[in-house]
Amino acid sequence: MKNKGDVWFKRITFLFASSIPFLLFILVFILLQKSLPAIVEFGPGFVFGTVWDPLADKFSALPFIYGTMISSLIALAIAVPLGMGCAIYLSEVSQSKFKEYIAVMVELLAAIPSVVYGLWGIFVLGPWLVKIIPGMTYGTCMLTGGVILAIMILPTITAISREVFQAVPYNLRESAMALGATKWECFKLAIFGPATSGIIGAIILGLGRALGETMAVTMVIGNRPKISASLFAPAYTLASVIANEFAEATSDLNLSALIELALILLVITILINGVARLLVWKTTLKYNPR
Amino acid sequence: MDKLKIKTEKLNAWFYDKQVLFDIDMNVYENKVTAIIGPSGCGKSTFIRNFNRMHETVPGAKADGKIILDGKDIFNKKYDAVDLRRDVGMVFQKPTPFPTMTVYDNVAAGIKLYSRNSHSKLDEIVERSLRQAALWDEVRDVLNQPGMSLSGGQQQRLCIARALAIQPKVILLDEPCSALDPISTAKIEELIHELKKDYTIVMVTHNMQQAARVADYTAFFLLGEMVEFDITTKIFTNPSDKRTEDYITGRFG
Numbered sequence: 005m006k007n008k009g010d011v012w013f014k015r016i017t018f019l020f021a022s023s024i025p026f027l028l029f030i031l032v033f034i035l036l037q038k039s040l041p042a043i044v045e046f047g048p049g050f051v052f053g054t055v056w057d058p059l060a061d062k063f064s065a066l067p068f069i070y071g072t073m074i075s076s077l078i079a080l081a082i083a084v085p086l087g088m089g090c091a092i093y094l095s096e097v098s099q100s101k102f103k104e105y106i107a108v109m110v111e112l113l114a115a116i117p118s119v120v121y122g123l124w125g126i127f128v129l130g131p132w133l134v135k136i137i138p139g140m141t142y143g144t145c146m147l148t149g150g151v152i153l154a155i156m157i158l159p160t161i162t163a164i165s166r167e168v169f170q171a172v173p174y175n176l177r178e179s180a181m182a183l184g185a186t187k188w189e190c191f192k193l194a195i196f197g198p199a200t201s202g203i204i205g206a207i208i209l210g211l212g213r214a215l216g217e218t219m220a221v222t223m224v225i226g227n228r229p230k231i232s233a234s235l236f237a238p239a240y241t242l243a244s245v246i247a248n249e250f251a252e253a254t255s256d257l258n259l260s261a262l263i264e265l266a267l268i269l270l271v272i273t274i275l276i277n278g279v280a281r282l283l284v285w286k287t288t289l290k291y292n293p294r
Numbered sequence: 295m296d297k298l299k300i301k302t303e304k305l306n307a308w309f310y311d312k313q314v315l316f317d318i319d320m321n322v323y324e325n326k327v328t329a330i331i332g333p334s335g336c337g338k339s340t341f342i343r344n345f346n347r348m349h350e351t352v353p354g355a356k357a358d359g360k361i362i363l364d365g366k367d368i369f370n371k372k373y374d375a376v377d378l379r380r381d382v383g384m385v386f387q388k389p390t391p392f393p394t395m396t397v398y399d400n401v402a403a404g405i406k407l408y409s410r411n412s413h414s415k416l417d418e419i420v421e422r423s424l425r426q427a428a429l430w431d432e433v434r435d436v437l438n439q440p441g442m443s444l445s446g447g448q449q450q451r452l453c454i455a456r457a458l459a460i461q462p463k464v465i466l467l468d469e470p471c472s473a474l475d476p477i478s479t480a481k482i483e484e485l486i487h488e489l490k491k492d493y494t495i496v497m498v499t500h501n502m503q504q505a506a507r508v509a510d511y512t513a514f515f516l517l518g519e520m521v522e523f524d525i526t527t528k529i530f531t532n533p534s535d536k537r538t539e540d541y542i543t544g545r546f547g
Contacts, residue, residue, distance in 0.1 A: 099353060179390040179453070181351060183404035183460065184379035193403055197394030 032270070039264035041257060050264060056229040056245075058254055063261035065268055067229040071146070071239035072269070075221060076214035078150025078235070079157055084207055086154075087161030094162075095169040096191055107166075114159035122223030125152045130224060139236060142226065146239040149225035153217055157210040164209060168202030168284075169195055205284035212276045216269065218243035242269040296323035296510075299464065299494045300345065305359035307340050307349060314340050316519045318359070322464070322511075327486060327495045329509030329526070331502055333546070337518040338498045342466045345496065346382040347375045363464070380408065383457035384466040388473050389449030391441030391456075398437040400452055404460040419459055426492075427455035428485050447478025451485065458489075465489065467497035471504065483508050502542055506530050514538045 042050065042063065053064025090110065094103050129151060130143020140147065172195050180194035226238020227248060242265050253259040300322035307315035314337045322328045330338040343349040344357050347368065361368045368378050391400045401420045405411060411419070420437075424430040429451040433444065441452055450470060457465060467486070471479040486495060486508050499505050505512050506526060513523040514535075522529060522538045533539045540546060 173390075175386055175388060175390045176392065178348060178351075178386065179392070179456075180403075182346060182348060182379055182384035182386075183407065183456065184376050185407055186376055189407055193407075194392055197392065200394075 035263055035267045035270065039260050039267050042260035042264040045257060046261075050261070051268070054231060058249070058258050061255055061257050063258065065242070065265055067231050068240055068242040068245050068265060069268065070231050071149075071225065072215055072241040072243070072272075074235075075146055075149040075153055075225060075239065075241060076211055078147065079153035079214045080207065080211055082151065082154035083158045083161050083210060087158050087206075087210070088165055088203070090158075090162045091165035091169060092191065095166045096195065097187060110159050110162050113155070114163075118156065118217060118219040119223075121152055121156060122220035125220060125224035137236075141236065142238065144224050144226040144238060145236050146225060146232075147235040149221045149239065149241070150235070152220050152224050153214045156217060156220060157213045160213055161206050161210040164206035165199075165203055168199045168206060171202070172198045201283045201286050205280045208276055208280035208283070212273050212280065215276065216243055216273050218247050222247050242266075296326055298322075299324040299364070300496075301360075301362045302344075303360040303362070305341070305344060305357065305361060307337070307344060307357040308355065309352070310354040314518050315344075315357075318520045320513055320520060320523055322494060322496055324494050325490055325492075326510040327490050327497065327508050328511040328513065329505035330496070330498045330513050330515060331500075331505050331541075332515035333541070334500075336515040338515045339468055341515065342468060342496055342498055345464065345466055346379045346384055348379075348384065350375075380460055381462055382464045382466060383460065383462035384468065385450070385453050385457055385470050387469045389446055389453055391444070391449050391452050393440070393442050395441055396438050397433050397441050397444065397452060400441040401455050401459050404456060408460065423455040423459040426458050426489065427451045428481065428488070429455055445478070447474050447481060450474060450478065450482060454482075454485065454489075458493075462493070464494045464496065467495065469498050469500055472500055479504070502530075514541060516541070 046053070046063065050064050051069070052066055053062075054066050055062045055064055056067060057063075090106070094107055125148055126143065130148045133148055133151065134140050134143050137147075176194040176198070177190055180190040183193075185193055221241055222244035225241060225244060227240050227244060228238040229240045229245065230237070232239065246262050246266055246269075249258070250262055253262060298321055302318050302320045305315055305318040305320075306313065318341060330341060332338050340349055344361060345363075345368075349355050349357055357369070359369075363378075363381065366373060391397075392403060395403065398420055401423050402416055405416065405419055421430060424433060429448060432448060433452075436443070441449065444452060450473075454465075454470075471482050474482065483504065486497070489495060490510075497509070509526045511523065512526040512529040514521045514529065514533075514537075516537055522533060522535045524534075529538060530542055533542065
């Protein structure tokens, strides 16, 4: 005979737990439903077209997909070496108390609101980049957006890589050291191999964050829906255009197109998070002590 | 008379403020097997982990006193720990092959750190090491398989081969059989017997019968002190200390 309290406990917690997949379902459903007019109007051409002209009711997504991808790749190019180096120092090299302070500061970096990053980007980072990089004329451009994103995803990459390194069993480090490996050799021999797929996971999670980041990027990237090969030219991302134009969407088709952009962004981030999950899961399964 | 290989003088060790070894004076003789026995927490692992200065890699760990290997004090600043570990190899309790490496690469891992060798030279060293570790016949056809795909006992012999490949003078075995089944244990004991022709061996063991079977000398540790050190047969048949007698007759521990 089951305890009555337990029956209710189970029912209530089940309700809470099932609300999450339900919410996700609703979210995707509404996005699909609302973007239907744009999907019907533009078809697959929406993804590959380069024109975004609300006045002429012509919409397509490529400039935004391009802006999102390139700014995120710039962010990765900067944040991956930096975050990885930091994680290696924190997990493998340092034995001083100093590293605890660094670790806390890395976490603090993640706690700063993105609008603050944006302000800082406009008033400090942008002008500063203009000053040091020849050929750069505007502070608000693709490059500034990428650099701001790099700073914002640095904590994710650092913290996760550090965790991945620390998940490598200590006795592997000892085995390498006992063979006479230096710290660097020890890292190459015993840690990097088992950690590889976890590192890829960390990078992809960082990428996922960069793709979806809205506020700070909107403030510094320039917001111009044109594909330009120059990193010094203004650009536009999926998240930014949605945030900027949603309130002023003039026609139903405009609104629907914005929602289709949201759908594209959602699909991209879900795919990337899925891949990350898979890789991280694979490492922990394979190399944790039996 | 047996030739002295390692001598410890007043060796003390700490983890933070807790002293775990007290003034240990002990000799290790060349081409002999020296076993360290004693109950859990008596400091026997810490003791041998000083021989290759692995002890000091743990946060809060320190040691003082002397450990003289072939006439040189290993705690001397001029003696680089990396060089020392080349002379004093170590095998741990749990088999620890490098998980992403093949059998071959595991054995070659150590040599690759020190010198560049031609493929044929490397093949030769790998084969020699695996033969010495009595594993060659079992793995010669699976050299390109992951080291982790071997059985536990084979993995432990793989780790021994990995340590042998860099041709150390001394091999430290830290409870090498405690994670293995009786058949694998017997194989490793047989192997230790063979290895002492070429190497000096110091092993920590939980298992007194194992010490009696393979060791020439045995030291009994209790609460961080070395209670007694003597020829193995003497320790097990006619110990001079009451505490040793109590331990080997199973009155505690």
